[in-house]
Amino acid sequence: MNLKAARGDLDSRMFDLVNMILLSLFTIVILVPLWNVVVSSFSSGRALAEGGFLFWPSEFSLENYRAVFRDESIWQSFLISVSKTVIGVVTHVFFCAMVGYGLSKKYVRGRKLYMTMGVITMFFSGGMIPTYLLIKSLGLLNSFWVYIIPALLSFYDVIILMNFFRNVPDSLEESAKIDGAGDWRIFLYIMIPLSMPAIATIALFNGVGQWNDFMTTKLYITDQSLYPLQMKLYEIIVQSQTQSMQNSGSFAIETTTKGVQLATIVITTMPIVVMYPILQKYFISGMMLGAMKE
Template identity: 75%
Template sequence: MSQDWDSRIFDFVNVFLLITFTLIIVVPLWNIVISSFATGQTLAKGDFVFLPDELSLDNYRTVLRDDSILRAFMISVAKTVIGVVTHVFFCAMMAYPMSKAYLKGRKVYSAMGITTMFFGGGMIPTYLLIRSLGLLNSFWVYIIPALLSYYDVIILMNFFRSVPDSLEESAMIDGAGYWRIFLQIILPLSKPSLATIALFNGVNQWNDFMTARLYITDRTLYPLQMRLYEIIVQSQTNSAQNIGTAVAQTTTKGVQLATIVITTVPIILIYPMLQKYFISGMMVGAVKE
């Protein structure tokens, strides 16, 4: 009887905590989404909006009429897609030979990679390096510096070690070279780990605005997150310049909220597609035999 009572208390506390944490997450998110559909008069009150008296698409019309926001959205999509594909490929291309014990100089390469995980040049030396490479005000500043992450290489290395050597030996007997084995055997078998790396890097690429903040002054190369940063700064200074054609029923805050929703939706849509690979990829990549 005592055990049943303890179990009920435990279940009650768990349910209470889960409901509390869910509300802490869901309520602010709901407020942002529903407020983006509110009119300027409703937002001007400054109250918490659970359900506005009148729904309006004026905030979204203002955002979509602004050519700079649409251009920034396309830049964000382009840098995320290209960045994820190149990052995953380069990490896998390095991880595959590093997963082989017979690779000459493997310990040296490993030590060099691990060093980059703990030590960096800092902001100013990195800026000087980017400038010397001619990447300032270039789209490729989003791609080239993010090509490799040794943390992701380690995850892929441990996954590649789980692939039976007999598969590669059979392919070599049939005349396949290392590139063909890597592209046609290793990569197709590594979808869970590759999807995990793609998810991590994709979220980082999509949410990144510091790269544009530090290395880009050409506004035509601004990603959506940098444009959102500008809108937030302008809203704090009560300035509506460079936001787009103003509509009577909109405010700077409304445009800001609509932009936040537009920025978040792509990640929310893509995440469920990769979630089935996420746990298996992390577990296989994290366990070292």
């Protein structure tokens, strides 16, 4: 019996060792390229032109970032990105939570029909041209609300929240109704606070999607004052490529197209990198609880 216990303990330690080695290698594979991108973004054009893998900038330079921030309208684009991300996340989460809370009740009339319609939208869409015509007919072209209204509902998120609401004991809701609380009060003051892990998970997914969204601007926006950061940085990269071709001498010494591209990568990913650790503690619990049913 002791031999079996000792062998089981050895197997467990071997598994932990192998697991730690594999995870360490996986972490290195992820971190090393990221570190190279950050370091290269702070390198001069001459250092980047020499090529090679950089662990530390041989010629430290902020010219790549100056090239990005030289356009003063980038701050307007940054404001648009922050605004559409914050407003989009809040409205998306609140709208999906309302729909999920309603569909979590079996006594709701037409519930099966609504569920069927929602599931269909997860697998089929109208296509690019019909969607464009719909956006145009709604008057959302060259409008800030084109970032918000079409992204209000995701039935995948509705299902996560719906299953989460089902796990809340019915006795809690019944007690609130006995105390005189209505459906809105129960939803706002009981269901929303209890579902914060699921809401934080959905907010993280939707926030990343809103921040990185590029195609919405490409398809529906021509007014440059409504360009988000992603679209503005795309223009800066195109301009730097043109400038590099026209002036391959002094420009190549101070900065390069590659350097500008690396700087834009750092700028666009930094807000998400900062926000993710804040929401990480809710991430796993939100996904697990929202995916389980009684």
